[in-house]
Amino acid sequence: MDYAELPLPPALAGLVAAVWTLAASQPGWVEHEATPDGCVELIRRHAGRSEWRRDQPEFFATGLSDRPIRFGFSGDARFTAIKLWPWAWHALGGAPCPGFADDWIAVAPDSALAMLLQGDPVANLAGALASAVPPPLARAILASDSVATIAARTGLPHRRLQRIFARELGLAPRTYLRLLRFREALQDVQQGADTLAGTAAARGYADQAHMARDFRALAGMPPSNARARARGPFL
Template sequence: MSAEYVSVQPPVALRGRVLRLLGYREHASAPRRRRQPAAGGVALILGLHPLTLSGPALGTATADAFVGAPSDTWVLTEFTGPQAGVQVDLTPAAAFTVLGGRALRGGAVPRLDELHDPTLAALPARLAAEPTWAGRFALVNALLAERLLDPRARVVAPEVCWAWDRLLATDGRVGVAELAAGTGWSKRHLQSRFRDQVGLTPGTARRVLRFGRAAGLVGRGSDPLAGIAAACGYADQAHLTREFRALASCDVQGGCPVRGR
Protein backbone atom coordinates (compact mmCIF):
# COMPACT_ATOMS: atom_id res chain seq x y z
CA MET A 1 0.00 0.00 0.00
CA SER A 2 1.44 3.36 -1.05
CA ALA A 3 -0.23 6.63 -0.12
CA GLU A 4 0.11 10.40 -0.24
CA TYR A 5 -2.11 12.74 1.80
CA VAL A 6 -2.12 16.53 1.60
CA SER A 7 -4.29 18.37 4.14
CA VAL A 8 -4.81 22.14 3.95
CA GLN A 9 -6.81 24.72 5.85
CA PRO A 10 -9.72 26.27 3.96
CA PRO A 11 -9.61 29.99 3.19
CA VAL A 12 -10.33 32.20 6.20
CA ALA A 13 -13.74 33.22 4.86
CA LEU A 14 -14.85 29.56 4.76
CA ARG A 15 -13.49 28.37 8.10
CA GLY A 16 -16.05 27.11 10.57
CA ARG A 17 -18.13 25.81 7.69
CA VAL A 18 -15.48 23.96 5.68
CA LEU A 19 -13.69 21.83 8.27
CA ARG A 20 -10.96 20.23 6.17
CA LEU A 21 -9.65 19.80 2.66
CA LEU A 22 -7.72 16.57 2.09
CA GLY A 23 -6.04 15.54 -1.11
CA TYR A 24 -5.27 11.83 -1.34
CA ARG A 25 -3.48 9.47 -3.67
CA GLU A 26 -3.29 5.77 -2.82
CA HIS A 27 -2.48 2.48 -4.50
CA ALA A 28 -3.33 -0.93 -3.04
CA SER A 29 -2.07 -4.15 -4.59
CA ALA A 30 -4.58 -6.12 -2.48
CA PRO A 31 -8.13 -5.15 -1.47
CA ARG A 32 -8.09 -2.24 0.98
CA ARG A 33 -11.13 -1.97 3.24
CA ARG A 34 -12.10 0.79 5.68
CA ARG A 35 -14.97 1.03 8.11
CA GLN A 36 -16.75 4.40 8.19
CA PRO A 37 -18.91 4.53 11.35
CA ALA A 38 -22.03 6.59 11.94
CA ALA A 39 -21.20 10.30 11.86
CA GLY A 40 -22.90 13.66 12.11
CA GLY A 41 -20.65 15.52 9.69
CA VAL A 42 -20.65 15.51 5.89
CA ALA A 43 -17.83 14.30 3.64
CA LEU A 44 -17.90 15.37 0.00
CA ILE A 45 -15.75 12.85 -1.85
CA LEU A 46 -14.48 14.15 -5.19
CA GLY A 47 -12.91 10.87 -6.22
CA LEU A 48 -11.27 10.02 -9.52
CA HIS A 49 -11.53 6.21 -9.37
CA PRO A 50 -14.39 3.82 -8.50
CA LEU A 51 -14.81 2.68 -4.92
CA THR A 52 -17.07 -0.09 -3.64
CA LEU A 53 -19.39 0.86 -0.78
CA SER A 54 -21.55 -1.46 1.29
CA GLY A 55 -23.68 -1.22 4.40
CA PRO A 56 -27.17 -1.69 5.85
CA ALA A 57 -28.58 1.50 4.32
CA LEU A 58 -27.38 1.03 0.74
CA GLY A 59 -26.56 -2.63 0.10
CA THR A 60 -23.58 -2.62 -2.28
CA ALA A 61 -22.79 0.17 -4.71
CA THR A 62 -19.91 1.54 -6.75
CA ALA A 63 -19.10 5.24 -6.91
CA ASP A 64 -16.17 7.58 -7.38
CA ALA A 65 -17.63 10.99 -6.46
CA PHE A 66 -20.34 10.97 -3.78
CA VAL A 67 -21.61 12.49 -0.54
CA GLY A 68 -21.10 10.83 2.83
CA ALA A 69 -24.22 12.24 4.50
CA PRO A 70 -24.96 12.33 8.24
CA SER A 71 -25.87 8.78 9.18
CA ASP A 72 -26.83 6.49 12.04
CA THR A 73 -25.27 3.44 10.43
CA TRP A 74 -21.92 2.27 9.08
CA VAL A 75 -20.45 1.93 5.62
CA LEU A 76 -17.54 -0.19 4.39
CA THR A 77 -15.40 1.12 1.54
CA GLU A 78 -13.11 -1.10 -0.51
CA PHE A 79 -10.77 -0.69 -3.46
CA THR A 80 -7.89 -2.35 -5.23
CA GLY A 81 -5.49 -0.42 -7.41
CA PRO A 82 -5.42 3.38 -7.60
CA GLN A 83 -7.47 5.89 -5.62
CA ALA A 84 -7.13 9.67 -5.79
CA GLY A 85 -9.19 12.78 -5.24
CA VAL A 86 -10.13 15.48 -2.77
CA GLN A 87 -12.23 15.02 0.36
CA VAL A 88 -14.08 18.06 1.70
CA ASP A 89 -15.38 17.85 5.27
CA LEU A 90 -18.35 20.17 5.82
CA THR A 91 -20.68 21.07 8.63
CA PRO A 92 -24.29 20.02 7.93
CA ALA A 93 -25.28 23.68 7.54
CA ALA A 94 -22.56 24.28 4.95
CA ALA A 95 -23.47 21.06 3.15
CA PHE A 96 -27.11 22.20 2.93
CA THR A 97 -25.96 25.41 1.24
CA VAL A 98 -23.41 23.79 -1.08
CA LEU A 99 -25.23 20.56 -1.93
CA GLY A 100 -28.90 21.02 -1.06
CA GLY A 101 -31.17 18.94 1.16
CA ARG A 102 -31.34 16.10 -1.37
CA ALA A 103 -27.74 15.19 -0.48
CA LEU A 104 -28.41 15.00 3.27
CA ARG A 105 -30.60 11.96 3.53
CA GLY A 106 -29.52 10.10 6.63
CA GLY A 107 -27.76 6.87 5.76
CA ALA A 108 -27.68 7.56 2.03
CA VAL A 109 -24.57 7.87 -0.11
CA PRO A 110 -25.77 9.80 -3.17
CA ARG A 111 -23.47 10.03 -6.18
CA LEU A 112 -22.84 13.53 -7.46
CA ASP A 113 -24.53 12.71 -10.77
CA GLU A 114 -27.74 11.99 -8.83
CA LEU A 115 -27.98 15.51 -7.37
CA HIS A 116 -29.01 17.29 -10.61
CA ASP A 117 -26.14 19.74 -10.15
CA PRO A 118 -24.08 19.86 -13.39
CA THR A 119 -21.41 22.19 -11.96
CA LEU A 120 -20.74 19.90 -9.02
CA ALA A 121 -20.93 16.73 -11.13
CA ALA A 122 -18.28 18.14 -13.51
CA LEU A 123 -15.82 19.01 -10.75
CA PRO A 124 -14.05 15.61 -10.45
CA ALA A 125 -13.14 15.67 -14.15
CA ARG A 126 -11.75 19.18 -13.73
CA LEU A 127 -9.67 17.96 -10.77
CA ALA A 128 -8.34 15.05 -12.82
CA ALA A 129 -7.14 17.48 -15.50
CA GLU A 130 -5.33 19.67 -12.96
CA PRO A 131 -1.73 18.46 -12.36
CA THR A 132 -1.05 19.99 -8.92
CA TRP A 133 -2.62 19.79 -5.49
CA ALA A 134 -2.59 23.58 -5.25
CA GLY A 135 -4.55 23.81 -8.46
CA ARG A 136 -7.06 21.20 -7.32
CA PHE A 137 -7.63 22.91 -4.00
CA ALA A 138 -8.10 26.22 -5.82
CA LEU A 139 -10.86 24.72 -7.98
CA VAL A 140 -12.64 23.28 -4.95
CA ASN A 141 -12.31 26.47 -2.91
CA ALA A 142 -13.67 28.55 -5.79
CA LEU A 143 -16.86 26.48 -5.94
CA LEU A 144 -17.26 26.49 -2.14
CA ALA A 145 -16.77 30.24 -1.91
CA GLU A 146 -19.17 30.92 -4.76
CA ARG A 147 -21.90 29.04 -2.93
CA LEU A 148 -21.18 29.71 0.73
CA LEU A 149 -20.53 33.44 0.34
CA ASP A 150 -23.50 34.15 -1.92
CA PRO A 151 -25.98 36.30 0.07
CA ARG A 152 -28.83 34.72 -1.92
CA ALA A 153 -27.81 31.15 -1.07
CA ARG A 154 -30.15 28.68 0.64
CA VAL A 155 -29.34 28.50 4.33
CA VAL A 156 -30.32 26.42 7.32
CA ALA A 157 -32.92 28.01 9.60
CA PRO A 158 -31.34 29.84 12.59
CA GLU A 159 -33.35 27.61 14.96
CA VAL A 160 -31.90 24.47 13.35
CA CYS A 161 -28.37 25.92 13.56
CA TRP A 162 -28.91 26.70 17.25
CA ALA A 163 -30.19 23.20 17.97
CA TRP A 164 -27.23 21.61 16.12
CA ASP A 165 -24.73 23.79 17.96
CA ARG A 166 -26.27 22.78 21.31
CA LEU A 167 -26.07 19.11 20.39
CA LEU A 168 -22.48 19.48 19.25
CA ALA A 169 -21.44 21.40 22.37
CA THR A 170 -22.90 18.75 24.67
CA ASP A 171 -21.91 15.66 22.62
CA GLY A 172 -25.59 14.85 22.29
CA ARG A 173 -26.38 15.16 25.98
CA VAL A 174 -29.33 17.54 25.66
CA GLY A 175 -32.92 16.42 25.27
CA VAL A 176 -35.14 17.07 22.28
CA ALA A 177 -37.73 18.77 24.49
CA GLU A 178 -35.08 21.21 25.72
CA LEU A 179 -34.00 21.89 22.15
CA ALA A 180 -37.57 22.54 21.06
CA ALA A 181 -38.11 24.91 23.97
CA GLY A 182 -34.96 26.80 23.06
CA THR A 183 -36.11 27.29 19.47
CA GLY A 184 -39.69 28.19 20.39
CA TRP A 185 -40.92 25.44 18.08
CA SER A 186 -42.92 22.33 18.86
CA LYS A 187 -40.97 19.06 19.05
CA ARG A 188 -42.71 17.86 15.91
CA HIS A 189 -41.82 20.97 13.92
CA LEU A 190 -38.22 20.91 15.11
CA GLN A 191 -37.87 17.25 14.15
CA SER A 192 -39.24 17.90 10.66
CA ARG A 193 -37.12 20.97 9.90
CA PHE A 194 -33.98 19.49 11.48
CA ARG A 195 -34.32 16.27 9.46
CA ASP A 196 -34.82 18.20 6.20
CA GLN A 197 -31.81 20.47 6.74
CA VAL A 198 -29.36 18.27 8.68
CA GLY A 199 -30.29 14.81 7.44
CA LEU A 200 -31.09 13.26 10.83
CA THR A 201 -33.75 13.93 13.45
CA PRO A 202 -32.51 15.65 16.63
CA GLY A 203 -32.92 12.40 18.57
CA THR A 204 -30.81 10.46 16.07
CA ALA A 205 -28.22 13.24 15.98
CA ARG A 206 -27.97 12.98 19.79
CA ARG A 207 -27.22 9.28 19.47
CA VAL A 208 -24.61 9.73 16.75
CA LEU A 209 -22.78 12.56 18.53
CA ARG A 210 -22.73 10.64 21.79
CA PHE A 211 -21.23 7.69 19.94
CA GLY A 212 -18.63 9.97 18.35
CA ARG A 213 -17.42 11.11 21.76
CA ALA A 214 -17.34 7.53 23.06
CA ALA A 215 -15.40 6.34 20.01
CA GLY A 216 -12.81 9.05 20.61
CA LEU A 217 -12.37 8.02 24.23
CA VAL A 218 -12.17 4.32 23.34
CA GLY A 219 -9.56 5.15 20.71
CA ARG A 220 -7.28 6.60 23.39
CA GLY A 221 -7.16 3.16 24.98
CA SER A 222 -6.52 4.48 28.49
CA ASP A 223 -9.98 4.67 30.06
CA PRO A 224 -12.08 1.75 31.35
CA LEU A 225 -15.15 1.05 29.24
CA ALA A 226 -17.50 1.36 32.21
CA GLY A 227 -16.15 4.85 32.88
CA ILE A 228 -16.54 5.84 29.21
CA ALA A 229 -20.13 4.59 29.23
CA ALA A 230 -20.93 6.71 32.29
CA ALA A 231 -19.14 9.79 30.97
CA CYS A 232 -21.00 9.65 27.66
CA GLY A 233 -24.46 9.08 29.12
CA TYR A 234 -24.96 5.38 28.38
CA ALA A 235 -27.00 3.31 30.81
CA ASP A 236 -24.09 0.89 31.33
CA GLN A 237 -21.19 -0.78 29.54
CA ALA A 238 -23.53 -3.23 27.80
CA HIS A 239 -25.42 -0.29 26.31
CA LEU A 240 -22.13 1.14 25.01
CA THR A 241 -21.25 -2.23 23.48
CA ARG A 242 -24.60 -2.47 21.69
CA GLU A 243 -24.19 1.01 20.24
CA PHE A 244 -20.74 0.19 18.84
CA ARG A 245 -22.16 -2.87 17.14
CA ALA A 246 -25.11 -0.91 15.73
CA LEU A 247 -23.27 2.24 14.64
CA ALA A 248 -19.87 0.84 13.64
CA SER A 249 -20.42 -2.91 13.18
CA CYS A 250 -17.61 -3.81 15.54
CA ASP A 251 -16.93 -4.95 19.09
CA VAL A 252 -15.72 -2.15 21.34
CA GLN A 253 -13.89 -4.69 23.51
CA GLY A 254 -11.98 -6.05 20.55
CA GLY A 255 -10.13 -2.87 19.63
CA CYS A 256 -12.71 -1.68 17.13
CA PRO A 257 -10.93 -0.07 14.15
CA VAL A 258 -13.18 2.96 13.76
CA ARG A 259 -11.40 5.10 11.21
CA GLY A 260 -11.43 6.89 7.91
CA ARG A 261 -8.70 8.72 6.03
Protein backbone atom coordinates in the same frame (compact mmCIF):
# COMPACT_ATOMS: atom_id res chain seq x y z
CA MET B 1 -4.73 2.46 4.55
CA ASP B 2 -3.16 5.84 5.21
CA TYR B 3 -5.68 8.30 6.67
CA ALA B 4 -4.96 11.88 7.75
CA GLU B 5 -6.95 14.99 8.64
CA LEU B 6 -5.86 18.52 7.73
CA PRO B 7 -5.92 21.32 10.33
CA LEU B 8 -8.93 23.64 10.08
CA PRO B 9 -9.18 27.34 10.98
CA PRO B 10 -11.53 28.27 13.84
CA ALA B 11 -13.80 30.12 11.38
CA LEU B 12 -14.94 26.77 9.96
CA ALA B 13 -16.04 25.36 13.34
CA GLY B 14 -19.63 24.19 13.29
CA LEU B 15 -19.60 24.11 9.48
CA VAL B 16 -16.82 21.72 8.50
CA ALA B 17 -16.14 18.69 10.69
CA ALA B 18 -12.97 17.58 8.88
CA VAL B 19 -10.97 17.63 5.67
CA TRP B 20 -9.27 14.29 5.18
CA THR B 21 -7.10 12.34 2.80
CA LEU B 22 -6.97 8.59 2.35
CA ALA B 23 -4.70 6.37 0.29
CA ALA B 24 -4.85 2.61 -0.05
CA SER B 25 -1.73 0.97 1.32
CA GLN B 26 -2.07 -2.59 0.11
CA PRO B 27 -2.44 -4.22 -3.32
CA GLY B 28 -5.66 -5.63 -4.68
CA TRP B 29 -9.22 -4.77 -3.77
CA VAL B 30 -9.72 -3.35 -0.25
CA GLU B 31 -12.93 -3.27 1.79
CA HIS B 32 -13.61 -1.20 4.90
CA GLU B 33 -16.51 -0.04 7.04
CA ALA B 34 -17.34 3.67 7.22
CA THR B 35 -19.07 4.58 10.47
CA PRO B 36 -22.02 7.02 10.48
CA ASP B 37 -21.29 10.39 12.10
CA GLY B 38 -24.04 12.83 11.12
CA CYS B 39 -22.09 14.48 8.31
CA VAL B 40 -22.22 14.66 4.52
CA GLU B 41 -18.96 13.69 2.81
CA LEU B 42 -17.95 15.54 -0.36
CA ILE B 43 -15.33 13.26 -1.92
CA ARG B 44 -12.86 13.34 -4.79
CA ARG B 45 -11.12 10.16 -5.88
CA HIS B 46 -7.83 11.11 -7.52
CA ALA B 47 -6.89 7.62 -8.68
CA GLY B 48 -8.12 4.05 -8.75
CA ARG B 49 -11.68 2.78 -8.37
CA SER B 50 -14.21 2.85 -5.55
CA GLU B 51 -17.57 1.20 -5.09
CA TRP B 52 -20.49 1.33 -2.71
CA ARG B 53 -23.54 -0.39 -4.20
CA ARG B 54 -22.26 0.72 -7.63
CA ASP B 55 -19.12 2.22 -9.16
CA GLN B 56 -18.45 5.78 -8.07
CA PRO B 57 -17.29 8.67 -10.27
CA GLU B 58 -14.36 10.99 -9.55
CA PHE B 59 -16.54 13.41 -7.56
CA PHE B 60 -19.42 12.27 -5.36
CA ALA B 61 -21.12 12.94 -2.03
CA THR B 62 -22.28 10.41 0.54
CA GLY B 63 -25.43 11.13 2.51
CA LEU B 64 -26.44 10.71 6.11
CA SER B 65 -26.82 7.17 7.38
CA ASP B 66 -27.66 5.54 10.69
CA ARG B 67 -25.64 2.37 10.14
CA PRO B 68 -22.11 1.39 9.10
CA ILE B 69 -21.44 1.29 5.38
CA ARG B 70 -19.21 -1.31 3.73
CA PHE B 71 -17.38 0.07 0.71
CA GLY B 72 -14.47 -1.03 -1.44
CA PHE B 73 -11.67 0.55 -3.42
CA SER B 74 -8.71 -0.54 -5.48
CA GLY B 75 -5.20 -0.72 -4.07
CA ASP B 76 -4.13 2.37 -6.01
CA ALA B 77 -7.05 4.55 -4.88
CA ARG B 78 -6.44 8.00 -3.37
CA PHE B 79 -9.08 10.36 -1.97
CA THR B 80 -9.53 13.87 -0.64
CA ALA B 81 -12.79 14.61 1.17
CA ILE B 82 -14.63 17.31 3.06
CA LYS B 83 -16.81 16.26 5.97
CA LEU B 84 -19.61 18.86 6.17
CA TRP B 85 -22.28 19.38 8.75
CA PRO B 86 -25.64 19.17 6.92
CA TRP B 87 -26.43 22.88 7.27
CA ALA B 88 -23.08 23.76 5.67
CA TRP B 89 -23.75 21.29 2.85
CA HIS B 90 -27.06 23.03 2.19
CA ALA B 91 -25.44 26.48 2.44
CA LEU B 92 -23.02 25.43 -0.30
CA GLY B 93 -25.89 24.45 -2.58
CA GLY B 94 -25.90 20.73 -1.91
CA ALA B 95 -28.94 18.58 -2.63
CA PRO B 96 -31.48 18.05 0.20
CA CYS B 97 -30.13 15.43 2.60
CA PRO B 98 -33.26 13.24 2.69
CA GLY B 99 -32.94 12.70 -1.07
CA PHE B 100 -29.74 10.66 -0.77
CA ALA B 101 -29.89 9.29 2.76
CA ASP B 102 -27.97 6.02 3.12
CA ASP B 103 -26.69 6.47 -0.44
CA TRP B 104 -24.42 8.64 -2.57
CA ILE B 105 -24.90 11.04 -5.47
CA ALA B 106 -22.58 12.07 -8.28
CA VAL B 107 -21.20 15.62 -8.24
CA ALA B 108 -20.56 17.32 -11.57
CA PRO B 109 -16.81 17.90 -12.10
CA ASP B 110 -17.40 21.51 -13.18
CA SER B 111 -19.73 22.35 -10.26
CA ALA B 112 -18.96 24.75 -7.42
CA LEU B 113 -18.96 21.80 -5.03
CA ALA B 114 -16.32 19.95 -7.04
CA MET B 115 -14.20 23.10 -7.21
CA LEU B 116 -13.86 22.95 -3.43
CA LEU B 117 -11.74 19.83 -3.89
CA GLN B 118 -9.39 21.43 -6.42
CA GLY B 119 -6.11 22.80 -5.08
CA ASP B 120 -6.27 23.65 -1.37
CA PRO B 121 -9.67 22.50 -0.02
CA VAL B 122 -9.25 24.26 3.34
CA ALA B 123 -8.57 27.61 1.68
CA ASN B 124 -11.42 27.00 -0.75
CA LEU B 125 -13.80 26.31 2.12
CA ALA B 126 -12.67 29.39 4.02
CA GLY B 127 -13.55 31.48 0.97
CA ALA B 128 -16.83 29.75 0.15
CA LEU B 129 -18.06 29.89 3.75
CA ALA B 130 -16.58 33.28 4.66
CA SER B 131 -19.99 34.79 5.41
CA ALA B 132 -21.62 31.62 6.74
CA VAL B 133 -22.32 30.92 10.39
CA PRO B 134 -24.03 27.89 11.90
CA PRO B 135 -27.73 28.74 12.36
CA PRO B 136 -29.11 28.82 15.91
CA LEU B 137 -30.66 25.36 15.62
CA ALA B 138 -27.35 23.92 14.41
CA ARG B 139 -25.50 25.44 17.35
CA ALA B 140 -28.10 23.99 19.70
CA ILE B 141 -27.76 20.54 18.12
CA LEU B 142 -23.98 20.49 18.48
CA ALA B 143 -24.15 21.67 22.09
CA SER B 144 -26.93 19.33 23.27
CA ASP B 145 -27.12 15.74 24.42
CA SER B 146 -30.91 15.36 24.31
CA VAL B 147 -33.89 16.51 22.29
CA ALA B 148 -35.26 18.20 25.40
CA THR B 149 -32.10 20.31 25.63
CA ILE B 150 -32.40 21.34 21.97
CA ALA B 151 -36.02 22.32 22.58
CA ALA B 152 -35.06 24.36 25.64
CA ARG B 153 -32.24 26.16 23.82
CA THR B 154 -34.26 26.99 20.72
CA GLY B 155 -37.75 27.39 22.16
CA LEU B 156 -39.04 24.94 19.55
CA PRO B 157 -41.56 22.27 20.61
CA HIS B 158 -40.67 18.62 20.09
CA ARG B 159 -43.11 18.05 17.24
CA ARG B 160 -41.77 21.00 15.28
CA LEU B 161 -38.22 19.76 15.83
CA GLN B 162 -39.26 16.37 14.48
CA ARG B 163 -40.68 18.00 11.34
CA ILE B 164 -37.56 20.13 10.82
CA PHE B 165 -35.22 17.15 11.25
CA ALA B 166 -37.32 15.05 8.86
CA ARG B 167 -37.32 17.81 6.24
CA GLU B 168 -33.68 18.89 6.56
CA LEU B 169 -31.88 15.69 7.55
CA GLY B 170 -34.17 12.75 6.95
CA LEU B 171 -33.44 11.49 10.47
CA ALA B 172 -35.29 11.77 13.77
CA PRO B 173 -33.73 14.16 16.32
CA ARG B 174 -32.93 11.38 18.77
CA THR B 175 -31.29 9.30 16.03
CA TYR B 176 -29.14 12.22 14.92
CA LEU B 177 -27.97 12.95 18.46
CA ARG B 178 -27.11 9.27 18.86
CA LEU B 179 -24.81 9.55 15.83
CA LEU B 180 -23.10 12.64 17.24
CA ARG B 181 -22.50 10.96 20.59
CA PHE B 182 -21.09 7.88 18.87
CA ARG B 183 -18.83 10.07 16.71
CA GLU B 184 -17.33 11.68 19.80
CA ALA B 185 -16.98 8.35 21.60
CA LEU B 186 -15.20 6.80 18.61
CA GLN B 187 -12.76 9.71 18.53
CA ASP B 188 -12.11 9.30 22.26
CA VAL B 189 -11.61 5.55 21.92
CA GLN B 190 -9.07 6.06 19.12
CA GLN B 191 -7.11 8.57 21.19
CA GLY B 192 -7.02 6.07 24.06
CA ALA B 193 -6.59 8.73 26.74
CA ASP B 194 -9.22 7.17 29.02
CA THR B 195 -10.61 3.78 29.89
CA LEU B 196 -13.66 2.56 28.00
CA ALA B 197 -15.74 3.03 31.15
CA GLY B 198 -14.42 6.58 31.46
CA THR B 199 -15.25 7.33 27.84
CA ALA B 200 -18.77 5.96 28.30
CA ALA B 201 -19.33 8.18 31.32
CA ALA B 202 -17.82 11.26 29.65
CA ARG B 203 -20.04 10.88 26.59
CA GLY B 204 -23.28 10.43 28.49
CA TYR B 205 -23.85 6.70 28.11
CA ALA B 206 -25.66 4.98 30.95
CA ASP B 207 -22.69 2.63 31.36
CA GLN B 208 -19.98 0.87 29.37
CA ALA B 209 -22.42 -1.81 28.21
CA HIS B 210 -24.67 0.89 26.74
CA MET B 211 -21.74 2.30 24.76
CA ALA B 212 -20.75 -1.19 23.63
CA ARG B 213 -24.24 -1.77 22.22
CA ASP B 214 -23.99 1.47 20.23
CA PHE B 215 -20.57 0.47 18.89
CA ARG B 216 -21.87 -2.90 17.76
CA ALA B 217 -24.83 -1.23 16.03
CA LEU B 218 -22.94 1.67 14.45
CA ALA B 219 -19.44 0.24 13.97
CA GLY B 220 -20.18 -3.46 13.77
CA MET B 221 -17.72 -4.25 16.57
CA PRO B 222 -17.09 -3.59 20.27
CA PRO B 223 -15.15 -0.50 21.39
CA SER B 224 -11.99 -2.50 22.14
CA ASN B 225 -11.79 -3.71 18.53
CA ALA B 226 -12.55 -0.23 17.20
CA ARG B 227 -9.70 1.18 19.31
CA ALA B 228 -7.27 -1.15 17.55
CA ARG B 229 -8.63 -0.83 14.02
CA ALA B 230 -10.18 2.62 13.52
CA ARG B 231 -8.58 5.25 11.32
CA GLY B 232 -10.80 8.29 11.59
CA PRO B 233 -14.32 7.10 10.72
CA PHE B 234 -13.02 4.00 8.92
CA LEU B 235 -12.67 0.47 10.25
